[in-house]
Amino acid sequence: MQINVTINGTGETRDVESRRLLVDFIRTDLGMTGTHIGCDTTSCGACTVLLDGKPVKSCTVLAVQADGHEVTTVEGLGQNGELHPIQGAFKEHHGLQCGFCTPGMMLVGASLLENNPSPTDEEVRWAISGNLCRCTGYMNIVAAIQAAGGDGS
């Protein structure tokens, strides 16, 4: 069926099979490969996007369900050529190593900071507990998100 999805502020119209997963729509149909796939069981969060502003796992949403909705991916985090504060903070605080979980972590972090600009260590850890990282041990991810709240907005 034909769907129209606003992705990072731009409307995209495509024909998709009803069973097509949102993550495949984003990665393959739209060619935006910053959203990753790390599991099949809604466990890892590598495929995190914001759906109408809220972080969800795009491997567990059908593309047809995004029809008429807004999706934000890592490619849409920055605005007008400027990085989102969380992107700079992840680099500054060594919040990433292999980079595979990073888009999802940054999107969840950005979403958290919208509602809570100064989260505690515990609040950040709770917010990112649907996203797995195998490299960092999380400490620097937490520090990066907190710093982005402090410096950014």
Add this chain to the structure above:
Amino acid sequence: MYPSAFEYSAPGTLDEALSALGEAGDEGRVLAGGQSLIPMMKLGLAAPGCLIDINGLSELSYIRESNGDLAIGALARHADVAASDLVGRTNGTLAAAAPWISDPLVRNRGTVCGSVAHCDPEGDWNSVMLAVGASVVARSAAKRRKNRERVIPIADFVAGPFTNSLNPGEMVAEVRVPKYRGAAGGAYLKLERKIGDYATVGVAAHLALDAAGNVAEAGLALTSVHQHNLKVTEAEALMAGQTPSPELFAEAAEAAARSCDPESDIRGPADFKRAVVAEYTRRGFAAALKQARGEG
């Protein structure tokens, strides 16, 4: 891992959705949060021929007081319940359970009614609902108007593992939770190995006190230790009218451990799970009592 092909529709009204569901027959499944259904389809554990997506029916997205009950609509997400002041003020068991459903991203999408309908014996919500004496409002496009809505007590709704008592063409439109009048409290204790894990053991405890401070109503239900979520009626009955005390809670704990029928598996032997059921029953009622007495 991809779902098998299926027909998809996204009706604009509840009536249309109910009609579509009725027409789809056995092949039809309601798609709400999809946080259990879509993974099951990807893993090949479910292959419905037709999905009726109700996410467009914003009128089902509510948590409200209704005739003295707490009413949770079919599109209320776990996160909505976790964030709800109304729930926090009125039902300690629900409020305690909501943050421990899966993980934050799944909570943004998954729905309470969907979990209730799913009847996964390792799901948390049905234990909560059994403990607090909830009812399920089932809707359909039945020919006769009087058959279009049924209110099913949760104990009757949970029919077995992954089995509810909905008729073909019916969907869960709402879950109703009785609001307490007077002092009450509740808890949900979940042994999980990490965030996102299913419960090894879950215990939902609910306690309402009468004016004298005795137990007016006790609710106790268990997750993951029986072929379906288990309401421990023996414990509830033995507590009714009694003065709450550690000894009373220990009696209830023994009844709970006796009543359940856990399997030995990778998460531990049955005896371990029984021991945790007993431990969490004691802790759960102690916490519920504190809350009911306004101590925390």
Add this chain to the structure above:
Amino acid sequence: MSTVHELRTSPEIGGVGHSVLRKEDDRFIRGAGSYIDDLTLPGMLHMAILRSPVAHARIGSIDSSAATALDGVLAVVTGEALAAHGLAWMPTLSGDTQAVLATDKVRFQGQEVAAVIAADPYTAADAVKLIEVEYEDLEAITTPQQSLSTDTLIRDDKEGQTDNTAYTWEAGDQDAADAAFAAAARVVSLDTHYPRSHPAPLETCGVVADVNSITGQATIYMTSQAPHAIRTVFALVAGLPEEKIRIVTRDIGGGFGNKVPVYPGYVVATAASLLIGKPVKWIESRTENLISTGFARDFHMHAELAIDGENRITAMRADILSDQGAFYSDAQPSKFRAGLFHICTGSYDFPAAHVTAKGAYTNKAPGGVAYRCSFRVTEASYLIERLVDNAAHEVGMDPADFRSLNFIGADQFPYLSPTGFVYDSGDYHGAMDMAKELIDYDGWRARQAEQNSDPGADKLIGIGIASFTEVVGAGNSREFDILGLKMFDSAELRVHPTGKAILKLGVQTQGQGHETTFAQIVAEELGIPYSDIKVQYGDTDNTPYGLGTYASRSTPVGGAATAVVSRKLRAKARKLAAHLLEAAEEDLEWEPGKFTVRGTDQSVTIQDAAFAAYTNHPEGMEAGLEGVTYYDPPNMTYPFGTYIVVVEVDTGDGTWKVLDMAAVDDCGVRINPMIVEGQITGGLTEGFAKANMQWITFDDDGNCIGSNFMDYLVPTAWETPRYKLGETVTPSPHHPIGAKGVGESATVGSPAAFTNAVVDALRSRGVTNIDMPVLPHRVWGALNGVDVSP
């Protein structure tokens, strides 16, 4: 030991010791990394694999007609078809053979049976479900003990194989050890299982094979930690001319050992591309990753310590039975059949040890990869650190004091261990003292004594220590090879006329930050700003040969090669500078980035010298400023440290949480302290994961339990402890910049600390061992004297 490294360069140059920010991050934070699944080539096809649902069965007919008939399917490949091209079997990294697609039997659940090539991944997945295979079930052998006592032969494909033994091996001096045990005042023993685990990087394995049927050029994009070695293996397996094989790794989403071996999917995709003439992509699902690609550990260990009347350890005996799965495919040096397990004497000074090891085939996935580990050093370190803790309690000493009493002294290095390792440098007492101070060890012991003395306490405090010694950076090439390939590594450095440089490496990054740290080594040696140095790796056409990145060998070997090649260029730059300054070479003084004529203010920068190399080089000198070094390390490096963990155990439900943790690491000179600390916090977390929740097990029929992230548990930020880090610096005396490897120290060292902590909490209740993962039911079982296996 010193606690800081003296900085020799400015922050702008960013040499060794500067925590400069990572150059690679700019693409990752924009979602612009280029991982394998991000690659799409024109005309690319997609592959999906049919896997065995059973652990051990003879294969009857395979009916792929329905799959072939499906719209969008181009081919179904079976073992029979591969056999026609001699590709049904391939060598493993331990010199065994492994089925690419099964022809005779399936030997583990998840084994590759057939592959579908289709126009898109959804169709390929649909087609896989349509293939029908007849299986004639055989007895499933699920433990090595069962394997060695049954008549069922798992590897009936191997000529001369009469039982299920995969290998036998020993090290040390049996007579000396036995004599010491005979004279011992006490003997302390431990039986423990280091459970099967999986590295599970967040990105699974994958390949895009692009074989040009006209030119025969095979470009294979793949998730490999060792692209050059893989190229050679491909040449040997497929009979392709090696110059026509190009392996490109792109960005890799974590490796941890998982991406060292060659997997059947890579071979089948390449064969399919060759036969069909189009690029073929295969990306593992998470389940495929967990059930079929390189597992780690699975060591059943028995060990004993002999202790004299003064509480000194005098000898160790260890006997190991390893579960190898269906194919012996440990990724490890040829000579060492149980890897470097014989480092199991650890940080302690005693004269005698004897180690015996045996591996058994089972109907489980093959692997034996070194999961964030240098060839079985993780199992070894865990064993000695658990055993030493038990010994301390047995003799009535505090575990920290018992360790300090038995440590190899700082003045004993280089130290020849009883199993033949020569430890390069260390100061174990220094690390222990710092860790104790960092965590307030005495304070915690006092609090523990108070809290645990209450017989009704439902929360018990435990304190666990591990003082590990690692051995990383293989080889030397006399002793270390994989499939005959000597374990050297390489660096090629080109300084361009404008003074910017490109460094090409034989090692590979999977997130460690090579683009930054290797540039810092060049910056240190040449004074060229690290930001002016591009680091290239992971493309076999454009980088010098190397054995790859695993076993913490990048810095010890590739890093050394980088320093040495930089020094070669500096020597030439000196000649150029002398020429430009019309001075004698010996009159020039070097500071990073500049040659100055001694006693004058006349100087030439490295950039000036580079320009001259192409524009104004002296007569008789070759033009250019570039070079290559193949570095053969004289020895391994031996990082070490002490980790101390405080836990609180809930006796009601068996859960435990970390209240405090201090980790003091000594990895010699730290090139980029920020990155080193990131490696440590990541490694500690994987150690915590293994101690707390992460394992793969099987039921009696050989069904894998742990086949997805709902069952194979990986900790989130919520469960993960916070760490206090400390550092000491004891440079490696033989490494050009004094550095040792660090990527694996924390994963090697920390599991014993966590386990020791929980056991310590329960000591007063008579508990001496709980096997990992220390799950709630196991704690409960230990407390209540109930056998809770698994």
